[in-house]
Amino acid sequence: MTRRYGVAVIGAGYWGPNLARNFRAHPAWDLVAVCDRDESRALAVVGERSTVDVETSVEAVLARADVDAVAIATPAATHASIALAALDAGKHVLVEKPLAPGSADASKMVRTASDAGLTLMIDHTYCYTPAVQYIHDVIAKGMLGRILYIESTRINLGLIQPDVDVLWDLAPHDLSVLDYILPGGLAPTRVSATESDPLGSGKSCVSHLTVEIGDGASAHISVNWLSPTKIRQMVIGGSHRTLVWDDLDPIRRVSLHDRGVTMGQPSQDDRRRAAVSYRLGDITVPALAETEALRLMVGEFAAAIREDRPARTDGAAGLRVLSVLEAASHSAAHHGEAVRPRHVDSETGDME
């Protein structure tokens, strides 16, 4: 039997407890410690009648011999310094998104991990959901044909936060999914974004982002913090089929519409039929597993370490998302002016 890896979760705030719960339950991992400056928060995560250790210093965690890997769920501003220290200490590293507050730090993280031969992985959780896995496979098999457009909507009642705007809070989810499902990953030629701050809060709460993904196709992302009702929907239109992912519909999370788009002069009759029909073409709604994404994610972390290969969502994926976000912010500041994101070298983390 393969040996289990010892892991410590650093940061016991919002996301840390979820990571701890999944490491604890996964056969590939042995959760040895939870670390937070606030001991009571770490204690609450560990729970009673437990022998998992509580630590209050990162240094202490990194000094432990029984820690093979750390999962960093601290505020974004601290990601880079903790991750670099962990890599220096020879630990594999999982980082909650974003990889770092800016691409310069993130690039350095990717290079450091690469040089050290350690695994650097980003927790792009959505990429481990059964729905996104299915979408990835459907595209990889060519079932959608050529991708013509993607429309993604992610709105909810967000909380206006001191450190990020809606673009940096929500769009990483959509971009990380695009990076995973698009053949070749996320490498857009142009990005154009707008944003608005109707509350005068100092942070934009509504934003729209167009990403040119090549071949005349574009992906559009709409994010919004001001809606009391959630929408989590992505439509992927292909030349053969169209896929609709409605993440809030547990019964029909993914629908595959057996109808792509063809050209040609429509008849009057076609027009009439299109007008009265709610849709055209059969729909297939696949049965998806109800696996928890975080469980698969921590499993992938262990597998990437064991097999000494890049994780499905490696540091370079996190860096590509950052590169697009930075371009989008630049565009929005210039009222939609098109901006070319910097290209990421997945090996070295270099940007050009």
Added chain:
Amino acid sequence: MTRRYGVAVIGAGYWGPNLARNFRAHPAWDLVAVCDRDESRALAVVGERSTVDVETSVEAVLARADVDAVAIATPAATHASIALAALDAGKHVLVEKPLAPGSADASKMVRTASDAGLTLMIDHTYCYTPAVQYIHDVIAKGMLGRILYIESTRINLGLIQPDVDVLWDLAPHDLSVLDYILPGGLAPTRVSATESDPLGSGKSCVSHLTVEIGDGASAHISVNWLSPTKIRQMVIGGSHRTLVWDDLDPIRRVSLHDRGVTMGQPSQDDRRRAAVSYRLGDITVPALAETEALRLMVGEFAAAIREDRPARTDGAAGLRVLSVLEAASHSAAHHGEAVRPRHVDSETGDME
């Protein structure tokens, strides 16, 4: 009892039959003739065992003394010449959207009708649906509070048409609704649009349009011809309440979310609750009548004539929509550059 008005429908193609059916069934109207160059099409609309006349020349229709009004459902390129001839002949005029292919012609139509003291009305059908009427009233009563954002999505499998792109085909519906429900009508300060033609058809099939509607608020319109599934959804976010209009959900066409947006520092607990909840705040789903919009529209046409007042969707409304469309096309041609639409004088039809 008030006398009925004689009306002739000009154009027996796609939309004309619907107009004819509604004029025929409405107590304020007497459908006296249907006109089309292709006599067989007009005959098909009139049907058998009918004494409604069939005409093949517009001149013959305009010469009839029993015709008080005409409804024009011919191709857009002919709207202006037929409408101006009808106004010259002293007839009231209803025009299928768009009012004219360009704002110059449309402006002339508005001025001519105004000078002649005749009713010029545009068939913005959606404005006569029970849902849009309800939305208008809810906003007018202040129930939403200050409007912060509007998100409108209108996608379906459209037919690529020789004369219009997706923006000119679909966005007029959204813009006409905005013109009706926004206090003060549609008078945006800036417009920004992008478009793409992933099929290489020569006409853009996917387009996104941001319209600044004042006070930091914006309306975003997403139109798409390439989707096998229809979406017809508008979210209107206000400071007090949020309204969701899903036109394809007959059971919950309009939902009023009893939750607006307030500022303030969210607690960790708020964040957790927002993350796990599908929504916050109670929803009210009003019972709406199932009245046919076209029936209300032809009734409004008669009422506007009788009461000698502008129709709810008068010529100036059609002109305002054209002004925004022209600005949007200009912006899209310049890759999203912001453009200020020309202002419309509702009285005279003048633009500046």
Added chain:
Amino acid sequence: MTRRYGVAVIGAGYWGPNLARNFRAHPAWDLVAVCDRDESRALAVVGERSTVDVETSVEAVLARADVDAVAIATPAATHASIALAALDAGKHVLVEKPLAPGSADASKMVRTASDAGLTLMIDHTYCYTPAVQYIHDVIAKGMLGRILYIESTRINLGLIQPDVDVLWDLAPHDLSVLDYILPGGLAPTRVSATESDPLGSGKSCVSHLTVEIGDGASAHISVNWLSPTKIRQMVIGGSHRTLVWDDLDPIRRVSLHDRGVTMGQPSQDDRRRAAVSYRLGDITVPALAETEALRLMVGEFAAAIREDRPARTDGAAGLRVLSVLEAASHSAAHHGEAVRPRHVDSETGDME
């Protein structure tokens, strides 16, 4: 070209106008007259600028040489006498459901039409919807496998009526569908029904009906007049696949679940998966036409006459439904005691 048949609609109340509209628009038919004792109601159906005749006496209608067929949409109590007179006058007959208030009259109608070689058809409208047509075909092709159970729910805010209870008002719709889709038609071995009148109105408003359809399978029908929200749902479970018909969901009216039922000892793991999954197996949602059922129904009436064959919903079908309803009423009066419906001879209309 085949000649058109002359038809008169008798009864201009609730349903008559719908029939008149469809006969008028159908190329196989020539609507020559609308008849009602109340001339103003008939006039309203005929409309203005029309040369369709208005009649106020059934005798006058039946005496007309240009009337090949009549459609009877009068109160149920008058169906038999009008239909028998029409058959005597050599007219083909379409009857709104129920065929007659009781099976004795209905049986006589079937026999009379059979003897006279005339078409007697019942307007079981649902059998002409694209959804039911699809269900029929799917079952006929064996795609569901052996039918194990049927659950039908039909509830809405009904109006308590002086002449019928909820069972006789609503269940005929479900029974007519069963008669059409079940191979071999509706010929149950046992029927058991209960009913309640919680308002004390003198008519039951809630009723449940179990119909044994052979081979251990049963169909259960739930009808209810007291619900402000409509439900129109039928689940048909087969050994290979399961079909769900939700008539109020225009987007997913029919779903075919790629999962039947197999026996065998479930594992603990199966149990867990069943517990957490919303469903098992892929779903296919076929694209259905949006044809109006009544148009297909009047077309079938003409075709049955022309081809001298029983209509899809002939008099015998109406009689089979009556036979089950009578048995159900008897059972409900005896608090659910099982009752065997009388068997219908489709040729002669005899019952035994």
Added chain:
Amino acid sequence: MTRRYGVAVIGAGYWGPNLARNFRAHPAWDLVAVCDRDESRALAVVGERSTVDVETSVEAVLARADVDAVAIATPAATHASIALAALDAGKHVLVEKPLAPGSADASKMVRTASDAGLTLMIDHTYCYTPAVQYIHDVIAKGMLGRILYIESTRINLGLIQPDVDVLWDLAPHDLSVLDYILPGGLAPTRVSATESDPLGSGKSCVSHLTVEIGDGASAHISVNWLSPTKIRQMVIGGSHRTLVWDDLDPIRRVSLHDRGVTMGQPSQDDRRRAAVSYRLGDITVPALAETEALRLMVGEFAAAIREDRPARTDGAAGLRVLSVLEAASHSAAHHGEAVRPRHVDSETGDME
């Protein structure tokens, strides 16, 4: 601060792990042991790096001084003997449903607990969901008016089990909810049930149950193991309002229809409107908390012990459900013959 109670979970099969997880996380409880004959199952529940004890004998658990209460999640056949032993040992007892395989044992359990002054509680989990809590409160406040009917549907792909049929497997959920929400609890005057076994498995897989709940009102329960799609829906019709609970719709789990039922002669116009409308009256969809029911349930267990009062779902509630199930089985064996359930004395557990 109040002291925490020590609890042991007995049975580490299907449900036990859920109980253990919730006891572990609840501040009122200290999970001291998990007991199963199969040590490895108990170990898996306890998990690693834990000091919760594993026991393999019930006697050992009951002998522990640090165990104030036990939660029994063993097969139904063993509930009574374990519960009685636990009560004899002075432990408070929570039992997974059903309370016992038959009412005789269950009655003895209620009496024993009552005599000993110990808490006997049944895990009717649904009664602790926010939806059922809301329904209970709405009814208690009189917002629905007089209850006229209840329709409950609970179907899914069940697993045919060796020891229970579909009625005993699924209907307890509906009956436990009825017992909680009906003022006065579940005390029906008559029960009528039918069942079928279309697979010939020896256990009925489809069953329908009518429960007369007084005042002419009835509740109908439809349970089915053969459906690949889940339905969990309850409609509660009152004289003032109607409530719809759709447990699988996370966005609109409960809808309150602002429309009850009134009598009176409907007009033709009413009939027309009812026919075309999907529904009548406004709907309110309340925001419900997303609390886990089991967490509330274990909290109620602690509160009932501390406050020395009957739990919301006490032993008598479990016994009332058993009484109705036994009557229903008797009725189904006699093809729907009405049966009067035995009345339960909540104090003593006596049945008459």
